[in-house]
Amino acid sequence: MKITDIRFGRLRVPLKTPFKTALRTVNEIDDIVVIIKTDTGHVGYGEAPATAVITGDTLGSIIDAIRHYIAPRLIGQEIANLNHITRLIQDSMEKNTSAKAAVEIAVHDLWGQLYDAPLYQLLGGGDPAITTDITISVDYIDKMVADSLKAVERGFESLKIKVGKDLGVDIERVKAIHAAVEGRALLRLDANQGWTAKQAVYALNNLEEAGVKLELVEQPVKARDLDGLLYVTERVQTPVMADESVFDPMQAVELIRMRAADIVNIKLMKTGGISNAIKLADIAALHGVECMIGCMLETSISVAAAVHVAVAKADVITKIDLDGPSLCTLDPVDTGVLFNDSEISITDAPGLGVREIRGLEPLEVAQAWAS
Numbered sequence: 001m002k003i004t005d006i007r008f009g010r011l012r013v014p015l016k017t018p019f020k021t022a023l024r025t026v027n028e029i030d031d032i033v034v035i036i037k038t039d040t041g042h043v044g045y046g047e048a049p050a051t052a053v054i055t056g057d058t059l060g061s062i063i064d065a066i067r068h069y070i071a072p073r074l075i076g077q078e079i080a081n082l083n084h085i086t087r088l089i090q091d092s093m094e095k096n097t098s099a100k101a102a103v104e105i106a107v108h109d110l111w112g113q114l115y116d117a118p119l120y121q122l123l124g125g126g127d128p129a130i131t132t133d134i135t136i137s138v139d140y141i142d143k144m145v146a147d148s149l150k151a152v153e154r155g156f157e158s159l160k161i162k163v164g165k166d167l168g169v170d171i172e173r174v175k176a177i178h179a180a181v182e183g184r185a186l187l188r189l190d191a192n193q194g195w196t197a198k199q200a201v202y203a204l205n206n207l208e209e210a211g212v213k214l215e216l217v218e219q220p221v222k223a224r225d226l227d228g229l230l231y232v233t234e235r236v237q238t239p240v241m242a243d244e245s246v247f248d249p250m251q252a253v254e255l256i257r258m259r260a261a262d263i264v265n266i267k268l269m270k271t272g273g274i275s276n277a278i279k280l281a282d283i284a285a286l287h288g289v290e291c292m293i294g295c296m297l298e299t300s301i302s303v304a305a306a307v308h309v310a311v312a313k314a315d316v317i318t319k320i321d322l323d324g325p326s327l328c329t330l331d332p333v334d335t336g337v338l339f340n341d342s343e344i345s346i347t348d349a350p351g352l353g354v355r356e357i358r359g360l361e362p363l364e365v366a367q368a369w370a371s
C-alpha cells in the first residue's frame with residue numbers, strides 16, 4: 001500500500017453554543033480534512049483545525065505546510081513503514097503541529113486498514129469504551145449554571161469549566177456551578193492561561209476553603225511560565241494540569257523534571273500527531289504522572305484518532321476531554337468511533353473506519369509534488 005496522492009477538503013459544523021475561553025470565542029468548527037490516496041484504492045482521512053492562539057496554525061498554514069513540506073516527502077512511501085513515515089512528517093519542518101497531526105492521523109488510518117484492524121488494537125489494545133467530560137464555556141454566571149445543569153441531564157459526569165476572565169467573577173462562577181451540580185458531576189477548571197500565579201493560588205485557596213472540591217485546575221498561568229506553574233502546584237491542594245505549557249515529549253520531560261504540574265494534557269494538535277502522543281504518554285507513565293487526552297475544536301475524524309490513542313494508553317491516560325463532536329449541532333462524519341454524548345465506543349472497523357463525511361467541501365489545491 002503506497003501513498004499516491006494527498007488531497008484537501010474543508011469541513012464546517014455549527015456549534016450548539018459559542019465556545020468561549022479566556023483566549024477566544026468560536027461559533028463553528030472549521031477544519032481542514034486531509035485525504036491520502038493509495039495505489040490499492042484505500043483512502044486515509046485526517047483532520048486539523050486552525051487554533052492560531054494556541055498552536056499558531058491557521059487553515060492556510062496547514063494547507064501550505066502539507067502541500068509544500070510534508071506531502072512531497074510522502075508520495076511513494078509504503079504505509080507498512082509507519083515509523084519511517086512519521087519520522088519524515090516530524091522532520092519535514094519546525095512547529096506546524098496541526099498540519100503534521102492531520103497527516104499522521106490519515107497515515108495511521110491507512111495503517112489500520114493495511115492490517116484490517118481498528119487502530120487501537122494495533123497500538124496495544126484495550127477496552128474500546130471511554131467516558132468524556134464536556135466543556136462549559138465561560139459566560140454570565142446564570143448561563144454557565146444553566147449549561148452545566150443541561151450537561152448533567154445529558155449524562156455528563158465531568159464538567160470542564162472555562163474560567164480565567166475576571167478573578168472575582170471566576171470564583172463566583174465556580175461556586176455557583178458547584179452548588180448547582182454538587183454530588184452529580186466532577187468539576188475540572190480550565191483557566192486557559194488567564195491568571196497570574198498569585199491570582200491562581202488566591203482563587204484556588206478561596207475555593208478550597210469554601211469546600212469546593214475540584215478534580216483539577218488546568219493551565220492557570222501563561223504557557224511559557226513554568227516557574228509560575230510550579231509556584232501554583234506547590235501552593236494548592238487541587239491537582240494542577242499543564243495544557244498549553246506542554247506540546248511535545250521534550251517539554252513533558254522538562255515539566256516533569258521541574259515537578260511543575262501534576263497532570264499533562266495530551267492533544268494530537270500539540271504533539272504533531274499520534275507518534276509523539278504515544279511517546280509523551282509513555283514518558284508520563286514512566287514517571288507515574290497521569291495524563292488527560294483532549295482535543296481542539298475538531299470533528300469526529302481527528303477526535304476518533306484521539307479516542308484510539310486513549311483506549312490503547314488507558315493505563316496512563318486516565319482523564320478524557322474529547323467533547324468536540326458533542327459540542328456540534330450535528331455530527332457529519334461516520335467513523336468506527338461512536339460518540340453518544342459522554343459515552344464513546346469503538347467498533348471493529350479497520351483503521352479509523354471513516355465511511356462518510358457529509359458536507360465536505362473539496363479544496364482544489366494545486367499539487368506541489370509530482371505524482
Ligand code: MG
Pocket residue numbers: 190192218219243244
Ligand atoms: Mg485547556
